[in-house]
Amino acid sequence: MDVEKIDGIIDGYVDEEGVLIQILLDIQRELNWVPKEAIMEVSKRLQIPISQIYRVASFYTAMSLTPMGRHLVQVCLGTACHVRGAPKILNKVENTLKIKAGETTEDMMFTLRTVNCLGCCAMGPVMVVDEDYHGKMKTSDVNGILERYE
Amino acid sequence: MPKINSPTGLEDLRREILSKRDPNKPCITLCSGTACHATGSEKVAVAIEKELEKQSLKDDVDVRRTGCHGFCERGPIVVIYPEEICYLNVTPEDVSEIISETIKEKKIIDRLLYTDPNTGEKVVYEYEIPFYKEQTRIVFGPNKNIDPKSIDDYIAIGGYSALSKALFDMTPEQVLDEVKRSNLRGRGGGGFPTGRKWETTRNAPGEPKYVIVNCDEGDPGAYMDRSLMEGNPHSVIEGLIIGAYAIGSHEGLIYARQEYPLAVENVNIAIKRVEEYGLLGKNILGSGFDFKIKVHRGAGAFVSGESSALMTAIEGKVGEPRPKYIHTSECGVWDKPSDLNNVETWANIPLIINKGSEWFTSIGTEGSKGTKIFSLVGKVNNTGLVEVPMGTTIREIIYKIGGGIPGGKKFKALQTGGPSGGCISEEYLDTPVDFDELAKLGSIMGSGGMIVMDEDTCMVDVARYFVDFLCDESCGKCVPCREGLKRVRKILNGIVAGEGKEGDIELLKEIGNVMSKASLCALGKTAANPILSTIRYFRDEYDAHIEEKRCPALVCKDLISYYIDPERCNACRLCLKNCPADAIDGEKKLIHIIDQSKCIKCGTCFDVCPPKFSAVKKISGAPVPPPIPEEKRVIVKAKKAKGGKK
Ligand SMILES: Cc1cc2nc3c(=O)[nH]c(=O)nc-3n(C[C@H](O)[C@H](O)[C@H](O)COP(=O)(O)O)c2cc1C
Ligand code: SF4
Ligand code: SF4
Ligand code: FES
Ligand code: FES
Numbered sequence: 001m002d003v004e005k006i007d008g009i010i011d012g013y014v015d016e017e018g019v020l021i022q023i024l025l026d027i028q029r030e031l032n033w034v035p036k037e038a039i040m041e042v043s044k045r046l047q048i049p050i051s052q053i054y055r056v057a058s059f060y061t062a063m064s065l066t067p068m069g070r071h072l073v074q075v076c077l078g079t080a081c082h083v084r085g086a087p088k089i090l091n092k093v094e095n096t097l098k099i100k101a102g103e104t105t106e107d108m109m110f111t112l113r114t115v116n117c118l119g120c121c122a123m124g125p126v127m128v129v130d131e132d133y134h135g136k137m138k139t140s141d142v143n144g145i146l147e148r149y150e
Numbered sequence: 151m152p153k154i155n156s157p158t159g160l161e162d163l164r165r166e167i168l169s170k171r172d173p174n175k176p177c178i179t180l181c182s183g184t185a186c187h188a189t190g191s192e193k194v195a196v197a198i199e200k201e202l203e204k205q206s207l208k209d210d211v212d213v214r215r216t217g218c219h220g221f222c223e224r225g226p227i228v229v230i231y232p233e234e235i236c237y238l239n240v241t242p243e244d245v246s247e248i249i250s251e252t253i254k255e256k257k258i259i260d261r262l263l264y265t266d267p268n269t270g271e272k273v274v275y276e277y278e279i280p281f282y283k284e285q286t287r288i289v290f291g292p293n294k295n296i297d298p299k300s301i302d303d304y305i306a307i308g309g310y311s312a313l314s315k316a317l318f319d320m321t322p323e324q325v326l327d328e329v330k331r332s333n334l335r336g337r338g339g340g341g342f343p344t345g346r347k348w349e350t351t352r353n354a355p356g357e358p359k360y361v362i363v364n365c366d367e368g369d370p371g372a373y374m375d376r377s378l379m380e381g382n383p384h385s386v387i388e389g390l391i392i393g394a395y396a397i398g399s400h401e402g403l404i405y406a407r408q409e410y411p412l413a414v415e416n417v418n419i420a421i422k423r424v425e426e427y428g429l430l431g432k433n434i435l436g437s438g439f440d441f442k443i444k445v446h447r448g449a450g451a452f453v454s455g456e457s458s459a460l461m462t463a464i465e466g467k468v469g470e471p472r473p474k475y476i477h478t479s480e481c482g483v484w485d486k487p488s489d490l491n492n493v494e495t496w497a498n499i500p501l502i503i504n505k506g507s508e509w510f511t512s513i514g515t516e517g518s519k520g521t522k523i524f525s526l527v528g529k530v531n532n533t534g535l536v537e538v539p540m541g542t543t544i545r546e547i548i549y550k551i552g553g554g555i556p557g558g559k560k561f562k563a564l565q566t567g568g569p570s571g572g573c574i575s576e577e578y579l580d581t582p583v584d585f586d587e588l589a590k591l592g593s594i595m596g597s598g599g600m601i602v603m604d605e606d607t608c609m610v611d612v613a614r615y616f617v618d619f620l621c622d623e624s625c626g627k628c629v630p631c632r633e634g635l636k637r638v639r640k641i642l643n644g645i646v647a648g649e650g651k652e653g654d655i656e657l658l659k660e661i662g663n664v665m666s667k668a669s670l671c672a673l674g675k676t677a678a679n680p681i682l683s684t685i686r687y688f689r690d691e692y693d694a695h696i697e698e699k700r701c702p703a704l705v706c707k708d709l710i711s712y713y714i715d716p717e718r719c720n721a722c723r724l725c726l727k728n729c730p731a732d733a734i735d736g737e738k739k740l741i742h743i744i745d746q747s748k749c750i751k752c753g754t755c756f757d758v759c760p761p762k763f764s765a766v767k768k769i770s771g772a773p774v775p776p777p778i779p780e781e782k783r784v785i786v787k788a789k790k791a792k793g794g795k796k
Contacts, residue, residue: 092754120184121525122225133188
């Protein structure tokens, strides 16, 4: 891990109050997860106990304390998608990738997550892989879509 | 650009912007909201720019990327000005034709128009499409006309004139009075009178005072705040500055969730521009009033949308609520007086200042004034964002604007208010929608989620869905919410799994009542609404699950079986090929059979069986018929049928 990167992020917030969440979000964006070393560095620089940083990082869904796979699969479980059958889609993805939501495949290829409303309920049920939106999903579409990624 | 330092300076700039714009010059506007973006609007935009270049029309036609128009169901949406010709579901392949036919020849391309499903008539202009025609779009309307990244676009439609009016023609007290007289109530869910909240913060001792925008939008099936923030951030900023002036605050905060990257980006750009223009910062427009705004990204926790939790999150701590014997309006961020309002609440302020409270109170019902934006989603034909006057009936919203239920299915329920709200049944379709009427039915208006459910939706499953959501999102600080939700989840999981027992419903009600009385924050206090309202209106569905182990809507996995109807199976082998569990037996010309012991009930066979056969059935509450004997499985087609394909 690049301590300089972390320091660079922290430097952007000098003399501001209440910036812990903002810094952790930036780290998440930069590294795609929040590693232990980053938390230690933040703790050292901001003089905040490590336990407190872990508490914040584990409370919010936007921060991941484990490394993420190469591709992020997000299945929307918002209400609109739910009533259009999203749970079946999630089930199918879980069976195909052999992981549960929130986990990463052993080969570090896919991380599976559930989200609430992506703002495109008209396309529901929706699944997003990286930046690609797949709407009006059917269980039979899942394999074909996942096969496209390597 | 030199800062504008007087109201006349602003008006001069407006005139200058308008004088450079020829209202007759063709302009292609293209929705770049989240839904249209997801369906490929950026590809269309690039194609348009390329084609204009190719046909040497670059200087004769403007292209504008706007925020969400509302009719997301039919995106990407292209509207061509000055005529306002509206094309729906546009693809990059349509672009060259649009340019050469419509832009050059003024000819209309029929195939891209909206077709009225009832009359079959084509509709040319956006404002004549029934979805839009029945709405009153005072807050959301400008979205379709402006590029959210352009402050000039906002100024061109009269932007910041309300700010200038407030700062120069009105005292802070007068602004406050105007808002109080408008009877505007908060759009974030609670419906608290905005003017009164402002007054509390204004009168509270302590400096500095903060004004805050709540763009957390935790309701898991709603996206109106997001679309407003993405599509018209200046209207929110203008409202916020006016509020700050009335309250006597010099620091604003916008709390927007990280998962809304475009909203965060657009509001940051907007803040930069207003600062450059002298509409934000020191001595705004030369009035002597100073104000600055900071954007705080939220990290995704439903409970952090609650006012005291949101303020704790702004301080960089875990966003948990605290008891509210002292209101945040008096003691909020860093223990200073802090006024928090919802995105849509703020966006209403410039309108009230410009047009007056009398105009505002002329819209809506006795207790709820103005309009409300709803996110109309689920089992409805025209999914999208809808703005109507308070008091519009549920029926008008679902049928006139939403175009009814797809696939000829029957309406079952409308869910409003998200996880804090409830489900309303068919007999209440004519209820006028406002804060008080929905509360009477055991739901709430909430921030504007409206999820339509049809006969294929299981109401017990819906209750469980919300309880699941709330269980995950409860911060765990207080016992009634944390433990109550867990118990309730267990009971509901039992019911949908066919393990419900007598007395479950009474227990659900009892726990629900304790949660609503004893929880610390409104998350727990309202958590029982989805359960109690579904029990109230759909008790028979609960009973069917508990007593007959039957899911009437055929949703609950443990209570249904998949079965292939031998009369309908055509041995096309699609289900067999797609079944992940190898549970289907069959071959060419042999009726397929599901081995119930192997089936994992994934529903794939049901999805892939071609509609013309519809051979796969769901069964609940009755035994699956025994497989047909081997000798009867062979399909012998009559000669005629074989050749006589339609
Ligand atoms: C659990 C919970 C979540 C909330 N989430 C939001 C939200 O996402 N957006 C919002 O505007 N208000 C939300 N609220 C309501 C806020 O606490 C607050 O009442 C509101 O932002 C005030 O603005 P208003 O007066 O303009 O409605 C939530 C409340 C609770 C209890
Ligand atoms: S009611 Fe629930 S969310 Fe609110 S404080 Fe208690 S545990 Fe936390
Ligand atoms: S429901 Fe799924 S597992 Fe069961 S038979 Fe159909 S495809 Fe196979
Ligand atoms: S609920 Fe899935 S996109 Fe809105
Ligand atoms: S995003 Fe284009 S209409 Fe909503």
